[in-house]
Amino acid sequence: MTLAKTPLHSLHLELGAKMVPFAGYDMPVQYPLGVMKEHLHTREKAGLFDVSHMGQILLRGADAAAALESLVPVDILDLPQGMQRYALFTDDNGGILDDLMVANLGDDTLFLVVNAACKEQDLAHLQQRISARCEIESLFDARALLALQGPKAVDVLARLAPEVAGMTFMQFRRVQLLGVDCFVSRSGYTGEDGFEISVPVENAEALARALLAEEEVQPIGLGARDSLRLEAGLCLYGHDMSTATSPIEASLLWAMSKPRRADGARAGGFPGAERIFAQQRDGAPNKRVGLLPQERVPVREGAEIVDAEGQVIGQVSSGGFGPSLGAPVAMGYVQSSHAAIDTPVWAMVRGKRVPMRVARTPFVAQRYYRG
Amino acid sequence: MSELRFTVDHEWLRLDSDGLVTVGITAFAQDALGDVVFVQLPELQAYEAGAEVAVLESVKAASNIVMPLAGEVVEINPELEASPERVNEQPLEGGWFFRFRPSDVDAVAGLLDQAAYDRLLKANAEA
Numbered sequence: 480m481t482l483a484k485t486p487l488h489s490l491h492l493e494l495g496a497k498m499v500p501f502a503g504y505d506m507p508v509q510y511p512l513g514v515m516k517e518h519l520h521t522r523e524k525a526g527l528f529d530v531s532h533m534g535q536i537l538l539r540g541a542d543a544a545a546a547l548e549s550l551v552p553v554d555i556l557d558l559p560q561g562m563q564r565y566a567l568f569t570d571d572n573g574g575i576l577d578d579l580m581v582a583n584l585g586d587d588t589l590f591l592v593v594n595a596a597c598k599e600q601d602l603a604h605l606q607q608r609i610s611a612r613c614e615i616e617s618l619f620d621a622r623a624l625l626a627l628q629g630p631k632a633v634d635v636l637a638r639l640a641p642e643v644a645g646m647t648f649m650q651f652r653r654v655q656l657l658g659v660d661c662f663v664s665r666s667g668y669t670g671e672d673g674f675e676i677s678v679p680v681e682n683a684e685a686l687a688r689a690l691l692a693e694e695e696v697q698p699i700g701l702g703a704r705d706s707l708r709l710e711a712g713l714c715l716y717g718h719d720m721s722t723a724t725s726p727i728e729a730s731l732l733w734a735m736s737k738p739r740r741a742d743g744a745r746a747g748g749f750p751g752a753e754r755i756f757a758q759q760r761d762g763a764p765n766k767r768v769g770l771l772p773q774e775r776v777p778v779r780e781g782a783e784i785v786d787a788e789g790q791v792i793g794q795v796s797s798g799g800f801g802p803s804l805g806a807p808v809a810m811g812y813v814q815s816s817h818a819a820i821d822t823p824v825w826a827m828v829r830g831k832r833v834p835m836r837v838a839r840t841p842f843v844a845q846r847y848y849r850g
Numbered sequence: 851m852s853e854l855r856f857t858v859d860h861e862w863l864r865l866d867s868d869g870l871v872t873v874g875i876t877a878f879a880q881d882a883l884g885d886v887v888f889v890q891l892p893e894l895q896a897y898e899a900g901a902e903v904a905v906l907e908s909v910k911a912a913s914n915i916v917m918p919l920a921g922e923v924v925e926i927n928p929e930l931e932a933s934p935e936r937v938n939e940q941p942l943e944g945g946w947f948f949r950f951r952p953s954d955v956d957a958v959a960g961l962l963d964q965a966a967y968d969r970l971l972k973a974n975a976e977a
Binding site: 508509513514515516518702706775776777779799800802807829 | 884885887888890905907908909910911912931934
């Protein structure tokens with residue numbers, strides 16, 4: 480299969496990136512700086528990520544918000560104009576089809592960002608379930624997506640558009656950058672303050688070059704993107720959640736808006752609601768938890784988790800080394816009886832038991848700008 | 851003999867004056883692996899050639915280090931436990947993994963010399 484390329488592909492090569500296949504795209508996993516330094520640079524200054532492989536979709540129409548509510552356990556009707564919200568597509572069994580961001584652009588228009596590996600399936604899902612109720616426009620080939628993340632991101636972007644400095648976490652607005660109409664949200668996937676910028680593909684490289692020309696900014700690859708999001712306790716779809724896990728099992732109850740929960744004003748009405756509500760009431764057999772290995776060895780995805788007697792009680796869903804923490808970090812699913820904070824559990828790594836502790840996430844404090 | 855020898859697995863070996871062989875990975879290998887965050891070193895015991903004796907964990911993934919020749923591991927680099935980044939910073943010096951007594955000391959000379967290893971890297975780069 481031929482790998483797809485983002486509009487920044489030649490720039491990545493020029494910057495000396497190591498490229499790897501990811502979700503059907505040829506993507507930069509790291510630049511010459513290396514994963515560790517890229518990670519630390521993002522937490523200290525600002526990192527630029529090409530996330531153009533992700534799917535951007537517009538929904539239009541007076542009924543678009545209500546239609547989308549039929550697919551997600553999230554309050555979309557009352558999502559204010561100029562705000563973005565985290566959401567989950569659930570399936571009829573209460574599993575998670577994908578996670579996404581939904582922004583209200585005003586004028587009965589919603590802007591969605593979905594995962595690269597799921598985008599065709601998500602688009603088909605929207606078309607199949609709600610195309611009679613609203614207009615669905617794929618921006619897959621029209622828009623690139625850049626993330627500028629880190630404590631200096633605001634200083635950098637404000638040089639191009641001073642108004643972004645006044646935005647707070649999860650705010651969303653149209654912004655002119657280098658004379659081009661972009662969508663900017665104050666959000667990201669690193670736990671740091673920062674922005675995600677949707678830009679027409681033909682203007683993406685010029686914008687990326689302008690941002691990289693600022694002294695605080697380094698290009699950051701998928702390797703550091705993964706270690707940053709893991710330290711921030713953020714889930715990666717297909718690893719930390721999937722159709723096999725409900726929002727309750729994935730410890731994402733917080734992402735289910737109060738009005739859509741069992742006791743809410745608009746309870747249910749999304750796929751799998753009954754099963755999800757039953758789990759919320761009766762408890763789920765397994766839960767996603769944060770895990771801190773107590774030795775230096777990284778514990779990676781797929782490692783079995785055992786209890787003191789050696790009985791298998793779960794599996795690691797994401798794991799690696801946290802450069803800011805200076806220690807390995809992981810998350811995984813364990814039987815709910817072992818999900819309490821500070822419960823001692825063990826991971827099997829190359830036949831040896833590595834002690835771990837169930838831990839609160841995020842592992843590194845999130846530093847979102849809330850005004 | 852202080853001249854380095856190499857394997858196709860990008861390990862280097864140095865036969866020291868005490869008859870022991872020091873083992874590490876090459877600059878090329880550490881660059882390909884990325885930042886090393888953990889090294890699991892071998893036990894002090896005899897291993898067959900090709901045995902998986904150590905594990906390098908980079909930020910990205912785990913890789914196996916194999917025993918380049920049959921022999922008995924007699925010493926491991928104590929610095930790597932606290933400072934695994936030595937493998938990246940000084941792959942040919944402070945980043946060594948272990949020292950072993952080869953079952954057949956003459957086998958060391960049969961491995962790739964610097965010129966042959968450089969040709970291997972060049973061929974890999976062109977492949």
